[in-house]
Amino acid sequence: MDQSYEFLSFVLDAITESIVVIDPLGEIKYVNRSWSQFGQSNSGTDTSITSNAQNACQTWIGMNYLDVCDNAAAMGDEFGSVAGKGIRGVISEGEDTFYFEYPCHSPNEKRWFTMRVTPLHLECLNYFVISHQDITDRKLAEEKVMSLAKMDGLINIPNRRAFDEFLADEWQRCTRLKKPISLAIIDIDHFKTLNDTYGHQKGDECLIALGTLFQTYVKRPSDLCARYGGEEFILVWGDTLMSHSLKLMNDLLQKIDSLKIPNSDDISNYLTVSIGLTEITPTTSMSEVDIIAQADRMLYEAKRTGRNKVVY
Numbered sequence: 627m628d629q630s631y632e633f634l635s636f637v638l639d640a641i642t643e644s645i646v647v648i649d650p651l652g653e654i655k656y657v658n659r660s661w662s663q664f665g666q667s668n669s670g671t672d673t674s675i676t677s678n679a680q681n682a683c684q685t686w687i688g689m690n691y692l693d694v695c696d697n698a699a700a701m702g703d704e705f706g707s708v709a710g711k712g713i714r715g716v717i718s719e720g721e722d723t724f725y726f727e728y729p730c731h732s733p734n735e736k737r738w739f740t741m742r743v744t745p746l747h748l749e750c751l752n753y754f755v756i757s758h759q760d761i762t763d764r765k766l767a768e769e770k771v772m773s774l775a776k777m778d779g780l781i782n783i784p785n786r787r788a789f790d791e792f793l794a795d796e797w798q799r800c801t802r803l804k805k806p807i808s809l810a811i812i813d814i815d816h817f818k819t820l821n822d823t824y825g826h827q828k829g830d831e832c833l834i835a836l837g838t839l840f841q842t843y844v845k846r847p848s849d850l851c852a853r854y855g856g857e858e859f860i861l862v863w864g865d866t867l868m869s870h871s872l873k874l875m876n877d878l879l880q881k882i883d884s885l886k887i888p889n890s891d892d893i894s895n896y897l898t899v900s901i902g903l904t905e906i907t908p909t910t911s912m913s914e915v916d917i918i919a920q921a922d923r924m925l926y927e928a929k930r931t932g933r934n935k936v937v938y
């Protein structure tokens with residue numbers, strides 16, 4: 627029993643990896659149970675190579691796996707194209723193995739799989755074992771880590787890293803479309819005094835309250851508000867003229883005034899902020915560093931000339 631075909635077939639059907647064996651022309655010679663079930667569960671709606679495989683044929687043996695990849699590629703599935711090229715690399719160019727990870731999302735859930743192709747030489751014939759493994763749990767955990775790495779832990783808004791990536795994308799988009807970008811850097815005035823007077827805990831609460839308020843001034847997918855440093859925040863609005871962003875920032879100054887957060891300093895008895903605001907229509911000869919530097923200069927001017935204002 628141990629060595630029998632039946633026994634080995636049970637073993638292959640028991641494993642969770644989905645296995646397909648093809649010949650050098652791509653014709654499927656064997657599939658295990660996991661592959662059949664995987665194919666069935668993918669019928670219809672998504673565009674992955676496996677679901678396309680299922681659409682193309684219900685019975686696997688005799689089907690051509692390379693054709694399935696090519697058909698999927700022709701339908702615009704880039705993973706079909708990568709898979710086809712990778713498998714051919716192992717078949718014709720003698721590569722030892724081919725491995726890649728691909729998304730295979732359905733309308734209801736996100737899923738990812740690996741594909742590994744390995745040559746198998748058996749009784750003077752060449753075969754190729756293609757195994758697929760579900761790596762959804764790992765990918766979801768990676769996505770979570772990635773998104774946490776882009777959030778500020780205290781205020782729960784995007785952090786500087788997220789902002790830098792966002793601005794780079796928005797800069798490119800507005801360069802292409804020749805649209806203006808508005809950008810504001812907001813720095814809390816005499817925040818050290820607030821910390822020293824009321825304690826760090828109160829300081830934290832104040833940062834959370836202000837960060838949450840700043841966020842209400844970004845509404846579109848092309849806008850973002852982030853914590854840029856300790857008590858410094860940054861707001862960007864894609865495709866926005868300063869005439870509009872200036873109104874927003876003046877409104878913000880009034881809102882902060884009405885919050886009446888105690889902070890006795892040389893300006894008032896309440897907490898205030900200074901804002902450097904600028905607008906640039908980016909061109910290929912500039913970089914996003916220019917708009918930040920410009921807003922930073924405006925912020926410096928706001929601080930130098932008395933704080934509690936927008937300089938633009």
Ligand SMILES: Nc1nc2c(ncn2[C@@H]2O[C@H](COP(=O)(O)OP(=O)(O)OP(=O)(O)O)[C@@H](O)[C@H]2O)c(=O)[nH]1
Pocket residue numbers: 780813814815816817818819821825826827828829830833855856857929
């Ligand atoms: N509570 C709290 N304080 C912070 C945090 N990050 C930075 N700070 C404080 O922010 C203060 C910034 O001080 P300064 O750079 O001197 O600036 P400032 O007192 O606001 O003075 P100006 O910017 O010149 O108006 C320091 O006391 C930091 O400890 C934080 O996460 N929580």
